[in-house]
Amino acid sequence: MQPTRARFGILALISAATMLNYLDRSVLGVAKPALTAELQIGPEVMGLIFSAFSWTYALAQVPGGFVLDKFGTRITYGLSLFLWSAATALHGLASGVAGLLGARLALGLAESPCFPANSRVLASWFPQGERARANSVYAVGQYIGLGLLIPVLGWIVATWGWRSLFWLVGGIGVVFSGVWFLYYREPQDSRANAAELAMIEAGGGLSTLQAPPFSWALLGRLIRKRQVLGASIGQFCGNSTLVFFLTWFPSYLADERGMDFLKSGWAAALPYLAASVGVLVGGQISDWLIRRTGSATLGRKLPIIAGLLLTSTMVGANFTDSNDMVIAIMSLAFFGQGMVNLGWTLITDVAPREAVGVTGGLFSLCANVAGIVTPLVIGFIVGATGSFYGALAYIAALGLVGAAAYVFVVGPVVRVSLD
Template sequence: MPQPSHSSPADPTRQVGAPATANTSTARRSNARYQILGLLAVGTMINYLDRTVLGIAAPQLTKELGINAAMMGLLFSVFSWSYVASQIPGGLFLDRFGSKLTYFLSMTFWSLCTLAQGLVHGIAGLFVFRLGLGVSEAPCFPTNSRVVATWFPQSERAMATGTYTVGEYIGLAFFSPFLFMLMGAFGWRSLFYVVGGVGIVFGGIWWLMYREPRDHPSANQAELDYIEAGGGLTQRHRAAASTEAAPAKSGFEWRTIGRLLKHRQLTGICLGQFAGNSTLVFFLTWFPTYLATERHMGWLKIGFFAIMPFIAASVGVMFGGLFSDWLLRRGKSANVARKLPIIAGLLLASTIILANYVESNVAVIAILSVAFFAQGMAALGWTLVSDIAPEGLLGVTGGIFNFAANLAGIVTPLVVGFIVAATGSFVGALVFIGVVALIGALSYIFIVGDIKRIVLVD
C-alpha cells in the first residue's frame, strides 16, 4: 500500500515541532535526505569542473597565449586569493540568508565566470574572471556542511560528506577523456563554454528542488524524527525551517573568529586540511601539465591516464567516509572514527615522492593513484566541522576552516610553478607535496585533540 502524503499543510505531522503520531512513528522512514545529497554531489562535481578546467586547458592555452610556468602558477593561484578572502563573508551570508539562496547565487555566478574565461584573449581577462570564480565559489562548501548537518544524523554525516566530496573527483575522472577530446576538436575555449553552461542550468535545478527538511514534500515524520534524534534539525534549524528566505541576525561578532581559533580542534583540522588540499590542488592544476611535459604524453594518452588517479581518489573518499561511520557505529569514539582515516590517508599521500624514482609511466600512474586515493581518505575534514562547530555558527566555522584549508590553493600552485620554472622539472614539486602531507598527519596526531562541539563562553 502506498504511503500517505505528508506534504499537505493541513497534516499536523508537517507542522514545525509537532510530536510524532502513532501512525508516523511506525511508518516506513522516507529517504528524502538522499535526494538532497544527490543535489550536493552534482553541485560539487560542477564546482570542481569549473575551478579545474583551466588545468585541463593549460597545455594548449599556454602555447596560444604565450604563458610560462611561473605565470601559469600565478593564474592557478589567483582563484584561491579571492576564494580564501571570501570564506568568512560567504559564511556570514550563508548564516543570514540560508542554504537555498546562497547555493543558487553561488553556482549561477561561478558558472558565468567560467563561461567568460572562454572569451578572453590575454592574461588580464583570465586574472579577472579567476578572481570572480573564487568569490562566487566561496560559500559552496560551508553550504554543503550546513545542509549535511541539517539533513543527516551524526552517524551518517561522514557517509554524506564522502558522497558529495566524491563529486570533486568523479567528474574529472569520467569527463577528462571527453574534455581532452573536446579540446582537441574545438580548442581550449570550448571547455569553458560547455562546463559553464552546464553549471547555469544546474543552478536552476537546485532552486526548484532544494527544500529544508520540514518543507520537503518527500520527507515524512519518521525521517524527520530520525534526523532530529541523531543531532540534525538543530534548534536554529527548527526555528528557521519554514522561514529560510527571511533574513535573521546571526549574532556574529568579529572577535568570534579569534575565540574560535583559540580551540585546538579548529586550528588542528585547519592545518591538516591545508596539507590534504595541497595534494588535491596539485592534481587539479598541474597534473595534466606534469603528464605532458615531465612524462611526455600525448593528448589521448593524458586523457586515458588522468582517469586512474581520480577514480582512485573517488574510491578513497567513499572508503574513508564509510569506514569512519562504521567505526562510530561499532562504538569507537569520535576521536578514533573521525581522525584515523584522515591520519592514515595523509601518511599514505606522502608516498607521492616515490614517483620521482621510477621510469615506467604505468608505475608513475600507480604511485599517483595510491597517493590520490589516500588524499581522498583524508577528505573528511568537513565532517569534523559539523561535529565541532558551536550552535548557530556553522557557517562562520566552516568559513574559517575553508579559509585556512584553501590557502593551499594559493601556496601550492605558486610553489610548484616557481620550482618548475627554476629547475625545469617536477621532482622538487613532488617532494614539497609529500612533506606537506606528512606535516598534516602530525597535526591530527598532536594538535587536534578531542573531537567535541566547541562551546564559546563569554
C-alpha cells in the same frame, strides 16, 4: 510510520553541485597546454593564474559563511551556482593574462559558499551516524567527474579548441542553478515526513538557529578551539595535494613524462578515480568505526591521518622511469587525499550549533590558502629547476605535517561551544 528518504534527494542535489564546482575550477588544468601555447604564457605566470582563483575563494570563505548563516542554504547556494558558472564561461573570452586573472578571481569569489553550505546541509539533514557516508557521496563528485571526463575534455579541446570547454561547462552550471532553486528546501519545509525529521533530530541533526553577529572576536574564539585549529592545519596540507592534481598534474604528465590525455587515455584519469574510491572508503570506515567503538574521535581522525600519510608517497614518483609506476604512485597518493576529505565531516561534528556556516568558512579559508600557495610554489620550482622533482617533495612533506596536526593538535572530536 516509516521514515521517508527526502534527505537522499537533497544529497543528490549537492553531489551534482559539488561535481560542477570542481569541474569548473579544474578545466583550466586540462585546457592549459593549448591555452598557454596560444597566449604565450610561461610556467611562473601560469602558476599565478592558477593561484588567483584561491585569492578570492579563500578570502571570501568567512564572509560567505556569515551570509550562509544569515540567508540560508537555498538562496546562497543557488546564487553561487549561477554566478560561478557564468564566471567559468568568461574564461573562454580571455585574450590574455589580464582576462584570465579576472575570470579566475570572479570564479573563486562565486564558488566560496559551496563547501560551508555542504557542511550546513549535512548538519541539517543527516544524523551523525550517516554524515561521513553522505559526505563521501557528495565529495566523490570532486574527483569522479573530472576523472571520468578527462578523456572527453581532452577531446573537446583537441576538436573545438580550449575556449569551447569553458563555454560548455559554464552553460551546464547555469541550467543546473535553476534546478537547485526548484528542488532544494530545508528539512522542515520539505517532503520529509515526521518520522524522518524525528530520526534526523535524534541523531544530532540541527535546526536552523540564529547566527551570531559578525565580530573578529568570534573568529578568534573559533580558531583558538584546538579542534578547529588542528583540523584547519591538516586540511591545508591535504588540500595541497588536491590543488596539485587540479592544476599542475596535467602539465606534469605532459612536460615531465611526455604523456597527454589523448595518447595516454584512461591511464591519466586513474588517479582521479582512485581519489573517488578514497572518498568512499574513508566515509565507510569512519561511520563503521563510530558504530563499532562509539568514538567519534577514533572514527573521524584515523582515516584522515592514514590518508595524509598516503599523500606523502607521491615523492616516490621522483625515483622511477616507468610511466606506469608513476600513475600507480599518483593514484595511491590521490586515494589518500580522497580520505582526507573526511575533514569536512569532522568540522561539521565539532562546529558550534549556531555557527556551522562561519566555522565551515573559517575552516575552508585555512584549507584553501593551499590554493594560493601551492600553484605559486610549484610554478617557481618548475620555472627555476626545469623539473617537478622539488615540487613532489614539497607536497609529500606537507602530508607528514598534516598527519602530525591531527595526531597532536586536534584532540577529542566533540562539539565545541562559543561560551
